[in-house]
Amino acid sequence: MGLDAIKAALPEYAKDIKLNLGSTVGATTLKPEQAWGTALACAVAARNPVVLREIAAEAATHLTAEAVEAAKGAATIMAMNNVYYRAKHLIGDENYASMPARLRMQIIARPGVEKGDFELWCLAVSAITGCGVCLESHEKTLRAAGFTREQVHEGLRIAAVVHAAAVALDAQAALA
Template sequence: MLNDFKQLLGEHGKDTKLNLSNLFANVDTSGLTPVQFYGTALSLAYSLEHKTLIEAVESEAKEHVEENVFAAAKLAATLMAMNNIYYRFVHLSSDKQFAKLPAGLRMNGMANPGVEKVDFELYSLAVSALNGCGLCIDSHVSVLVKSQMSATAIQAAIKLAAVLNAAKTAYVLEQA
């Protein structure tokens, strides 16, 4: 299904097609486990809210991961949709009184996301990068580094964010 999706990206999406092929064909050398790679890709696709892209990534992931990864990816996309807005505001506001206030936002799902916590942190990092929340990016990177995740693995998750975002853009432009 991902191959079908790539065909819909137009000539302007040529580099994006190549990057998608490279990322998905080289999971073994990415520094990520299949649960980390496909869970991250799913989290990003759900966050990008693009039906055709979601279907393509889900189709690829079904061959490699169990249903709990799909649920955890949806949880990461949903929680980061909330957290990235809130904490980006706290970070960017010149009025620092907001950083001293409790967030008061329910995030119970983070305590038991259905996958290893380090994997969920990776999903959350990639979505936070996609959403541009610097405070969240710093927090997730710190946890991942303390958990001994390699810089190469972290970079692979961010590459997924960049390329899937480009894929959505190329698709939208081709359909316009």
């Protein structure tokens, strides 16, 4: 169950990802709730059923029920925000910057967990979906809240490895 099941399911060509799963999620300097919330939010964002199911099962042993919901909430709110803010930025017309989003985002103000943890989860999801505007915004908020660059870096490492595991398992399923 959990990371071990994902490692067992990964093909040989993803050996680096197998090794990195243990050295990121399993052996990070982040607090367990920060690491597992990050992993869960990223698993939701990565969309692979095996990765999501296995990380969710193991994360539930490290997170409160509220934190599980907040991690899933971080992934879903960023699914919306990353598309919206990345698109506004990529269009390249500064007139869009002054237009209000008029999209409901109340979970960001009241996530049900420590605000910094939620911001870390949002940053990690933004790394997966590639929204530079959101990455900059969440990194700035995290740093202002006292998170170190090393903590931000750990969140990015977890995002990269969880996403890579999902890509490898999606490829295996498609080729089977």
